[in-house]
Amino acid sequence: MARSVDDNRPTGPQQSAGVVRRAVRALARRTGVAQNPLRRPSDRLEAGARVAALLLSVLGLWAAVAVGVLVLGSEHSGAAHTAAAHHAVTATIVSTPRAISVPGRAVAVSTARVAWSTQAGVDRVGSSVVAPGAERGDLTTVWVTDKGDLTSAPLSRGDAAAVAVLSATAVFLSTVGLLALLLAGLRRLLDQRRYRDWARDWARFESAQRR
Template sequence: MRRHTPSGRVWRSLRGAFGRRGPRPMWRPVDRARRRARMLLVAGLLVSLAANAVLAAHAVATAPARARAGAAKVHRIDALVLGPVRPDAPAVATRFRAGELVRVGWTYPADHPVVGRIELLDPVSAGQPVPVWVTDRGELADTPQGAGALMLLALAGGALGVLTLGLGLAGLYLLRCRTLDRRAHRAWAADWARVEPHWSGRVDGRPGNPAA
């Protein structure tokens, strides 16, 4: 028994979509429409793959520079834990769990005291310093992403783009195939309605003889 590998199936699909274009006397207009739909599907997938690959490669190449630019806009300083944020917390709390929201205070820029709230990454005590990231104006900022994280985001974004567009193209292709199937069924029904009276002999009394 002949076995068909996945690569062989892909090759046959490509060959069926872009193969020879010689005369095909047995092909109906709906068959040619299906072929055009397959060609558009494969071409769209190839264009999507190439475009997302180029965009992802550019994002990966510029990741170190973007990471340095992002890190230059924020500053890492120490803030003091002041107390709990939860209204039901004890009035005097001295120990806080990881994941708990607390009020913290810091001074940045110089002589500019600021109070904010953060989510703790580790258990701390009141009055203990914790690292925070702030902007040039002293406002809380997100932790800057490193070059590795930006590269991973670029690759994930490229893969998600290919998958999303591929699913969209596949959906359009299936919708087109359903439309063509209905058209082919209507054409077959019309042909059968014309041929069946002669084939069954209801016209000339000779079953199977298409001649009138």
């Protein structure tokens, strides 16, 4: 029995294979590694450099992920050490909080004078960041050392993750940027060589025409 039109359509696996082949051919054309009898040695060298840069970018991504994991572990370890060496105490806001702008932050930070007591019972006064909207006389939480001096709070898990993501992003962007600069430099050198070859060939052509 004759097959219907629908029976001639490619199946799911065949469609997927076709998509992969088209993607590979498109990538080969874009990187310059596709077979072309008109391609010059300099073109092949540039195409090889593009492929190498693409592979190095993938390796750079893995390296960035590894750096992010290491930084995350380091930040967690540092936060745990800080939490073990320092402790939180309840302090009283003894001055009117005032807002100050911090570079890199869109929202102003409120600071005020706060008073607290050390573990030895000594009253201390210092300046600390307080919650937005806090007023004089309100209670707040501050972090102090074993000696009772004000210190910064340990990083939260969210802050540690943000630091790790920024570190990984910086590594990846630096890798891609360096590869882009190297490719641009190589292409400039190859273009200069191509211009010299074109000028030489054109001079030979004009010389042959005058004969």
